Structure formats: structure tokens, C-alpha cells
Amino acid sequence: MASTAPQIRSLYRRILRELPTHPSAHQKLSSPSMLQQRIRASFTTPTPKSSPNSKQHIDQFQQAEQFIQYIQAQRMYATLIERYNPGMGMSEEERVRLTARRVGMDLPPEFKAEEK
Structure with a gap:
């Protein structure tokens, strides 16, 4: 898991970088949006005991990569x-x-x- 931790952290940062940065009127500048909170929760919740190289982890990683490509395309x-x-x-x-x-x-x- 130690070898995949930097990849996961990098993936998380790439997702946050692509999200819109302008806060809504009722939100403080320092508090994360609901979307950011949900993304963080999905990255921090522990998964059932399985190896970091299992098919489930690889599929989730590829799905996150695909999501990043999608939001980059939407921004463009x-x-x-x-x-x-x-x-x-x-x-x-x-x-x-x-x-x-x-x-x-x-x-x-x-x-x-x-x-x-």
C-alpha cells in the first residue's frame, strides 16, 4: 500500500485541481465545498481487506483517471x-x-x- 499511496494522493490532488474554484455566495472561502468533502471521504474511507493491486483497486484507479480526463475536457x-x-x-x-x-x-x- 505504501507504493500506491503517492499515486492515490496525486490522483486526489489532480481531481481537486480540476474542480471549479469560485465559491458560492453562502460559503466561506476557507471551507471545502460539498463536492470536495465527498471526494475526500471517498479517498479516505477504508476499503475492505484486499491487496492494493487487486482488480477492484485497479478499476477504481482507472475510473478516477477517466473522471479527471472528463472534467479536464469539460473545463476546456x-x-x-x-x-x-x-x-x-x-x-x-x-x-x-x-x-x-x-x-x-x-x-x-x-x-x-x-x-x-
């Missing part, structure tokens, strides 16, 4: 969506204003008066 997907769709979070008025600016125009003054 979110990054690419934000990069290639910059107007996704904008209001309709802001999108119209930026579209006009893109072609070298400003919105007419009466449009600005209607906004206010």
Missing part, C-alpha cells in the same frame, strides 16, 4: 465556448451596440435616448 469546453461566443452573457442592447461598433458605426442618438 467551457473555456472554448466563452472564447468563441463572447456575446453570450451580454444583454441585447450591448450586443447591438458592439455589432454596430464592429462595422465602424456608432448607434444613433435617438437609440441612446430610448435606453435611458
Whole structure:
């Protein structure tokens, strides 16, 4: 088990590194999220007596590796969506204003008066 402990610790750290870091509004900055607590519990709960090289341990290790690849891909997907769709979070008025600016125009003054 001593030889697999560094691998397990590394796997645990890689999972935590990939999790979102922005805390919710009602959560303190120092306290771990519920997801982090569940992941930690799954890594720290003792397993039934079996060898570290048993099929069950190998399957769990491979499943955790696959989960890491999945959350890395999800993070990359979110990054690419934000990069290639910059107007996704904008209001309709802001999108119209930026579209006009893109072609070298400003919105007419009466449009600005209607906004206010």
C-alpha cells in the first residue's frame, strides 16, 4: 500500500485541481465545498481487506483517471465556448451596440435616448 499511496494522493490532488474554484455566495472561502468533502471521504474511507493491486483497486484507479480526463475536457469546453461566443452573457442592447461598433458605426442618438 505504501507504493500506491503517492499515486492515490496525486490522483486526489489532480481531481481537486480540476474542480471549479469560485465559491458560492453562502460559503466561506476557507471551507471545502460539498463536492470536495465527498471526494475526500471517498479517498479516505477504508476499503475492505484486499491487496492494493487487486482488480477492484485497479478499476477504481482507472475510473478516477477517466473522471479527471472528463472534467479536464469539460473545463476546456467551457473555456472554448466563452472564447468563441463572447456575446453570450451580454444583454441585447450591448450586443447591438458592439455589432454596430464592429462595422465602424456608432448607434444613433435617438437609440441612446430610448435606453435611458
